Amino acid sequence: xxxxxFTTRDFIEDARFRRWVRQPDAETExxxxxxxxxxxxxxxxxxxxxxxxxxxEQQVESDADAAAHQETVxxxxxxxxxxxxxPSVRRQLPRWTVWVAAACLLFVLGYFILPLDRLGKQEITxxxxxxxxxxxxxxxxxxTEEPVSVSLTDGSRISLQxxxxxxxxxxxxxxxxxxxxxxxxxxxxxxKDPNKPFFVYxxxxxxxxxxxxxxxxxxxxxxxxxxxxxxxxxxxxxxxxIGGPQEVxxxxxxxxxxxxxxxxxxxxxxxxxxxxLVKELVLLSETILDQPKTSFVFETTPAPEVFKTLARAYGLxxxxxxxxxxxxxxxxxxxxxPPYEKLDIVCRSIEASYRILDAQIIxxxxxxxx
Amino acid sequence: xxxxxxxxxxxxxxxxxxxxxEEAFGCLYRRYFRDLFHYGRQFLRDExxxxxxxxxxxxxxxxxxxxxxxxxSVKFYLMASLRRKIHRSLRPERFQETDWGNLPESLLxxxxxxETDFTAQEEHFLQTQKLNDWLGQLPPRQREALVLxxxxxxxxxxxxxxxxxxxxxxxxxxxxxxxxxxxxxxxxVFMALEFIF
Numbered sequence: 001x002x003x004x005x006f007t008t009r010d011f012i013e014d015a016r017f018r019r020w021v022r023q024p025d026a027e028t029e030x031x032x033x034x035x036x037x038x039x040x041x042x043x044x045x046x047x048x049x050x051x052x053x054x055x056x057e058q059q060v061e062s063d064a065d066a067a068a069h070q071e072t073v074x075x076x077x078x079x080x081x082x083x084x085x086x087p088s089v090r091r092q093l094p095r096w097t098v099w100v101a102a103a104c105l106l107f108v109l110g111y112f113i114l115p116l117d118r119l120g121k122q123e124i125t126x127x128x129x130x131x132x133x134x135x136x137x138x139x140x141x142x143x144t145e146e147p148v149s150v151s152l153t154d155g156s157r158i159s160l161q162x163x164x165x166x167x168x169x170x171x172x173x174x175x176x177x178x179x180x181x182x183x184x185x186x187x188x189x190x191x192k193d194p195n196k197p198f199f200v201y202x203x204x205x206x207x208x209x210x211x212x213x214x215x216x217x218x219x220x221x222x223x224x225x226x227x228x229x230x231x232x233x234x235x236x237x238x239x240x241x242i243g244g245p246q247e248v249x250x251x252x253x254x255x256x257x258x259x260x261x262x263x264x265x266x267x268x269x270x271x272x273x274x275x276x277l278v279k280e281l282v283l284l285s286e287t288i289l290d291q292p293k294t295s296f297v298f299e300t301t302p303a304p305e306v307f308k309t310l311a312r313a314y315g316l317x318x319x320x321x322x323x324x325x326x327x328x329x330x331x332x333x334x335x336x337x338p339p340y341e342k343l344d345i346v347c348r349s350i351e352a353s354y355r356i357l358d359a360q361i362i363x364x365x366x367x368x369x370x
Numbered sequence: 371x372x373x374x375x376x377x378x379x380x381x382x383x384x385x386x387x388x389x390x391x392e393e394a395f396g397c398l399y400r401r402y403f404r405d406l407f408h409y410g411r412q413f414l415r416d417e418x419x420x421x422x423x424x425x426x427x428x429x430x431x432x433x434x435x436x437x438x439x440x441x442x443s444v445k446f447y448l449m450a451s452l453r454r455k456i457h458r459s460l461r462p463e464r465f466q467e468t469d470w471g472n473l474p475e476s477l478l479x480x481x482x483x484x485e486t487d488f489t490a491q492e493e494h495f496l497q498t499q500k501l502n503d504w505l506g507q508l509p510p511r512q513r514e515a516l517v518l519x520x521x522x523x524x525x526x527x528x529x530x531x532x533x534x535x536x537x538x539x540x541x542x543x544x545x546x547x548x549x550x551x552x553x554x555x556x557x558x559v560f561m562a563l564e565f566i567f
Contacts, residue, residue: 018523056505077425080425081392
């Protein structure tokens with residue numbers, strides 16, 4: 001290609017040139033630098049073309065930030081897809097299958113009536129939870145539009161979301177445990193009392209803590225029950241009444257331990273408990289008093305150190321190969337950047353990517369070894 | 371963003387998705403979300419509406435993965451699907467592809483003034499003083515073609531297929547857009563355009 005005869009228009013039409021301007025890599029960088037060294041007279045055209053392409057990029061991206069939406073939308077997609085993994089077949093089937101299915105249904109129906117009855121019993125709701133209480137209960141209902149704050153005698157505070165209700169013993173905390181029943185959503189700030197663990201019964205999920213803050217979302221008609229942890233440690237398990245030993249795996253029965261910025265989601269149909277990260281990561285220093293503030297200003301900082309800083313600041317488990325990224329350096333001020341975007345920016349700058357597996361963040365990349 | 375999940379090119383990704391590989395699906399999503407998002411924003415002001423369209427697009431893609439045909443350009447396929455989806459959501463009662471030019475003005479993203487009325491446009495331009503918003507001064511189709519060519523890196527043949535026009539027409543659209551921009555360039559800090567011709 002005779003780049004020395006190129007006009008500005010020719011440059012912007014050239015795919016190789018555009019790649020250099022928009023996504024420079026070692027190869028394009030070397031090529032165009034050496035071209036400019038050989039043909040300094042082409043500099044005005046190259047600059048004009050660069051300005052033009054970057055100008056368009058800036059304008060297209062100026063009014064909205066795609067990165068802010070990427071992961072939330074993906075999570076929504078995944079939720080829909082996971083839901084559909086249940087055997088229900090969505091694709092169009094040939095007509096005859098309808099008759100076969102109908103015939104099968106008649107056969108199966110006989111067997112089904114009994115289990116149906118049992119399945120009905122398996123769902124645990126607010127009401128069934130309340131019935132198990134052996135003492136008289138106080139109930140608080142939030143039928144306003146705003147969250148309502150409820151203070152308990154032990155010093156714990158509950159922020160009850162609209163349309164939600166909680167019940168607890170009239171003589172709260174006189175027993176050797178503190179128990180609350182929830183329908184809907186609430187944020188709990190539990191006063192520390194190691195001798196009296198605090199239990200939240202929300203549908204099929206039991207949350208046990210000593211002293212910490214966390215959010216529980218358990219509307220009766222929702223398919224999931226979610227517990228998000230802000231501070232401290234929280235243990236989450238499936239209610240004992242649910243199923244027999246063969247139906248609920250030991251993991252769900254024994255429960256899982258959650259740390260800050262982690263959440264547990266219980267898929268109520270399958271009784272499957274999954275640990276992930278919360279959607280909105282919160283800085284530990286905002287919630288824990290003795291946690292030092294983290295600086296997110298990096299200057300030629302080695303990537304492993306950057307990852308460790310992020311891990312510490314948000315209490316994350318970031319998995320990466322220390323040797324692999326030892327030569328990568330990172331410079332930027334990420335102070336006002338949202339948490340997941342911080343990760344994204346760091347990864348992008350060192351040509352790596354991250355994925356979230358359970359509650360861990362895994363960094364993939366080939367590193368920066370020369 | 372460079373993705374190093376073992377899928378270096380789109381073709382491998384596409385095949386892995388057809389085989390039901392969820393990781394490949396996530397990888398494809400992350401590779402093109404940005405492009406699709408900014409493309410969708412040209413038609414819809416509401417960011418959430420764009421997100422919804424992208425969500426539908428990928429859910430459909432996954433549902434129909436077994437019947438996907440080999441795509442020559444995955445990016446083009448995704449952008450064309452998104453465009454169709456947004457188009458349909460704007461006119462739910464009509465399912466056939468119609469010309470964007472026929473859409474009610476209120477549904478279009480940018481205030482487009484007639485190409486011919488340059489004086490009015492220049493005046494408007496001076497009033498708003500939006501020196502940074504020169505793309506917004508272009509008629510929608512010119513803008514779309516220009517952005518497809520220089521932001522999304524599509525070939526003219528692909529632009530033509532997307533807009534349902536001939537390839538030469540797509541070249542002309544881009545040409546016109548550059549010409550229109552140059553008219554403004556006297557007012558712009560963006561002197562670079564002087565060099566374009």
